[in-house]
Amino acid sequence: MKRRARTAAGTVRAERLAPYVLVAPAVLIIVALRLWPLALGVNFSFTGDGEFNGTFVGPGNYLELAGDPLFHLSLRNVGLLVLLLPLAVAIPGLLATFIYLRVPGHRVYRSVYFFPAVLSPVIVGAIFNLMLGYEGPLNSALAAIGAGPVDWLGDPGIAMFTVVGVHIWATFGMALVVFLAGFSTLDASLLDAARVDGASLRRTIWHVIIPSLTRTIQFVFVTTMIGMLTSMFGLLFVMTSGGPEGSTYLPEYYIWHQQGQMNRPALASAASTVLFVVMLVVGLLQITLLRRAGRQD
C-alpha cells in the first residue's frame, strides 16, 4: 500500500480505468455486431424492398409472410422439430446412462459417438448424399432384408425426417458429453441405495437419475432446440436446397433464400424477427414446463 501512495495521481486514474480498457473491445464488438443489428433488423422489417427501399410500410412484410406457403412450410417444419426434440434428447440421455453404468466397452463409445460432432455440416451432408443415394449403402441394406428402396431425399414426405435424422446423427455426441458431465456430479450413494433396494433399471432411471439431473436435462433441451433451429442450414444447403417442393424449408433457409437469392432483405428481416420470437417462446416454454415437471417429483 505504501508503494501505491507514492505513485502519481495519473497512474491511479489509469489503474481505475484499466477494467474498462480491458472490457471495451469485447463490449464494442458485441454491441455493434450482435445487439445493434438485432434492433436494426426489427426496424428494417417494417420497411419495403426494391423501390420501397427504406420507406416505412408498416406490417406489410409480416402480412406477406402470413400468406407465403413456403414460409408456412418452414414454420410447420419447426413444429416437427419441436415434436422430435424429446427423441433427440432421450437418445443421448439413454446412451449416457448406459455408459455411466459401465456397459462393456463404455470407454470406447464416448469417443466414437462424439466424433461426428466435430465434422462440418458440409462434410456430413456430402457423406450422407453418398450414403442415401438411390443405390447407396442404406437402400442396399434395406434390400437385403427385403424392404425399400426409399427415396430418402427426393420424397417430400420423407426428406425432412431424413435431414433431421442426419442432424441427430451428427450432433448426439455433443449432448451425450454434456449428460456425462452431469452424471459425474451425481451422488453415487443414491444409485447404490437403489441397487440395494433391488430397483429395476427402469425405476432407477425414472426415480433416481432423472430427478437428480434436472438441470442438465434442461440445459440439453434448450441447447438441442437452439441447435435444431439454427445449425441445420449447412445440411439443408448441401443435401436438399430446401426441396423437394419446399418440404425441407426451415426459417433460417427461408431467410437466406429471400435475402441472397430473391433480393428481398426487408422480407427476410421480418422472417428473422419471427424466428427470434419463436425461439424466445419455445425456450421460455421449455424452461417453465421443465421447472414444473421438476417440482412435481
Add this chain to the structure above:
Amino acid sequence: MPRTRPARWVAAVPMAALALATIYPLVFTANVAMKTRREYVLDRFSPAGSPRWDNLAEAWAGAGMAGYFVNSFIVVACAVALLLLLGSMAGFALARLRFRGSSMIFLGCLAGLFVPFQVIMVPLTRVMADSGLIDTYPGLILAYVAQFLPFTVFLMTSHYRTIPAEIVDAARIDGNTVYGVYLRIMLPLGAPALLSVGILDALFCWNDVLIALLMMPSPENRTLMIGVNALRGQYSGDIPVFASGVLIAAVPVLMIYLFLQRQITDGITAGSTKG
C-alpha cells in the same frame, strides 16, 4: 449388482451397432475415394482393389483446394487469436476486478449469446457491406469474432472465477499494474481454458458454412467448406474424386479430434456445468 449386469450386456449390442453406424459412413466415403470411377459404378461396397491416390491429387489440384485451405487457415487463425485475446481480457476484468457496471456488462455479453446469427444476418450483412468489409479477410474475421465472442467471454470469465482472488491481490501488492497482472499472471493461468476455448472456436469457424457464404461471395475467396461444396458440381460425374475432396477436407479436423479430444469435450462441458 446381479440385476443390472444382464441389462448391461443387452444394452451393449445396440450400442456397438450404433458405434458402427457412426463410423461406417466415413469408412464408406474413404473407400469410395480410393476407387476408380469404373470400380465405383460396378460395385460401391467392395474394398478398393489398389488404393487410387491420384483421386486425391486430382481433387487437390483440379479443384484448387490449396487456395481454399489458405483462405480458411488465415481467417481461422486470425479470428481465434483475436477471440482469445479479447475474451481473456474481458474475462479477467469481469471475474476478478471490481468496477461500476461490471454485472451489467456481463449480462450484455450473455445476451449476445442468445442472439442467433440467423436473426441478425440481414442487417449484419448490410453493416459489413456499408463498411466495405464484404469479400475481405478482415470482414469474415470480424464476423467470426462477433459470432463467438460472447461464448468465449463467458467461458473465460467462469474460468477466471475459479482462480483465487488472493493471487491477484498479492500481485498488485508486489507493484504490478492491472495490465501487468493480466500479462504476467492471468494469461499464463488461463492457458488450459484458452486451449479448450481456442480449439472449440477454431472448430466452429473452420466448419462454418452460412457466415462464410454471406461474407465471402467471390469464388477465389471461398473457405474450404464452401470450396468442397462447389466440388460437387465440378465432379458430379466422378464421385470418387468428389469423395476424395471431402476426405481431404475432413482430415485436419479428424486429426485435431484424435489428439485433442479431451480439450474439445472439456470446453463443451464447461459451458453446461457453469451455465
